Amino acid sequence: MGPRHFDWRRLEELATNLLVRAGASEQHARTVAQSLVHADLRGIESHGLARLPIYLERINAGVIRLDSEPKVIMQEGATALIDGDNHLGAVVGMAALDQAISLARQMGVGFVGVRHSNHFGSCSYYAEQAIERGQILLVLSNAPEAMAPTGGIRPFFGTNPVAVGIPAGKQPPFLLDMATSVAARGKIALAEKRGESIPADWAIDSEGNPTTSPQAALAGSLLPIGGAKGYGLAMFIDILCGILTGAACGPGVRSLYDNLEHPQNIGHVFMAVDIERFWPLSVFQRRMDAYINEIKSVPRRAGIEEIMIPGEIERRNMESQKSKGITLATGIAKELERLCAEIGLDLRDACIEE
């Protein structure tokens, strides 16, 4: 089966069914399925259905636990702490999002820490929903070790992502979703597969020297953006998500793939700000539109057709893939096909065209 176009709603149904058959409630299964298909729709394959097989494997291994619910274990003023009880990451993430927005509506700002969570998909899933609710959202998460501190040569920090969602009016909203590493590990693995070299600022080898060899990079450490600046950003995110919340931090965060004995114990921070404390939403949206127009009017480098706002390319991908279908890579489609067949479903039912 080669790469094909799939209807996003039918993929969501299939993923929901697979998770329900693994033991998740209908509602939890749908949340996770939505978060994965959301990433595929935006063109962020690395955080899409490609992750479903390992989620199912971790459920079967008992390190993602479905027998309880994320709990608010502290709520004082405008802060809260959620214990995810090692549930599916997107289920925990949605609980944190709802709590942060609820606090922001009451208090103007909501700061929610999360411990005992899992890989929660792409941060943009949460930022997008905050935007739809007219709120500003900042999401931070730590992640398994991948980057050394500046001067070090062994991975310590994850590629700890930060995402921000801010609504606009007629213009596309601001949706930044970035890892604090220059490049994703997946991109280096892809270069290795293709026998290509990588730019010298992506990674260091196991002795700390810059390398263009994907093999040497995979045995070494990813580099943070901006040198010591990105190291600082990754550490800041790790302290808030790990030390402050009581989740794991540094190399204590377990791998999604290489460790099926222990829960990951990832930590997150969700912070929402209620725009309406500062402006009526419609006024803020008009100000954002004027501002975005101004940015788009900046003179461009030869060959650049349009200046894009963070998240705008992914938004266009989403529109196009919603109508034309999601293209899944052959490897991913094959694995989904196998998983579907195991429970008597057929991935081909989700195809738009042969």
Added chain:
Amino acid sequence: MGPRHFDWRRLEELATNLLVRAGASEQHARTVAQSLVHADLRGIESHGLARLPIYLERINAGVIRLDSEPKVIMQEGATALIDGDNHLGAVVGMAALDQAISLARQMGVGFVGVRHSNHFGSCSYYAEQAIERGQILLVLSNAPEAMAPTGGIRPFFGTNPVAVGIPAGKQPPFLLDMATSVAARGKIALAEKRGESIPADWAIDSEGNPTTSPQAALAGSLLPIGGAKGYGLAMFIDILCGILTGAACGPGVRSLYDNLEHPQNIGHVFMAVDIERFWPLSVFQRRMDAYINEIKSVPRRAGIEEIMIPGEIERRNMESQKSKGITLATGIAKELERLCAEIGLDLRDACIEE
């Protein structure tokens, strides 16, 4: 007069006197003097007493206003909005810091927006004080145009800085203070003076091409860290500091140097988090110490003696310059000498050694 060593307390006195003679109250003058000397002590000359002459010039030009006080114009729940009334930036910044910490103590988190502010020195001044008060602080500020959006070729965003302060126990605290550009404009100006070339990832020329010529870079745009990631971070900071607070944003923020007709109308955001909602401070500090120890134990690249925590080098500079004296560059010392002489003071009184 060549470069000399100066006693930091006496420099602070002189700077306070200069500001008082320009019309500032004793208390306001001392705040600004402290913020500038703090930067010099940390070895961040660009944000130290080198800025005092232009502050005085802007007071004389009436675009920094001393006839009122920063006002809290909105306070609801855990959010507040401060109008700086175009007062001295550090005076406005301190009002915002106090408000953010006061809200954090009441509500667990405090989110304070600021409009009508000025250049407020180095963000680390505020982060350091939050650390001393056992609070986590995030400071954001926008700044005059210097960086183009990705794909653009004209400066639009400032080098919009972000700073974070987080207390530790026996280990040095975490104090990240970074611009979102790869390099500071001042570094490029210095390379020009010295006839040196600059790395190709610092700036683009006026047609958008990477350049190693400091002249071409100064006529072009600074580059953000991590390409489009840094563009996103700078835009995020501008939206929060400018659009949300009602301060200027983008190229609307006026230059500190090139515009003596209009107030800068810089915007800031100060966000404090009360650690004690999550852990007794002493427990958090022990956890930070263990974590920092772990980072410092990561194997190092050949030639690296120690892995440093963000802010640690500057902390050591401070300790050393507090005891051995601050070294001021000849140009800065000369200008201070001239300003002191105008009001009958002698900079040489602050010298530690001839």
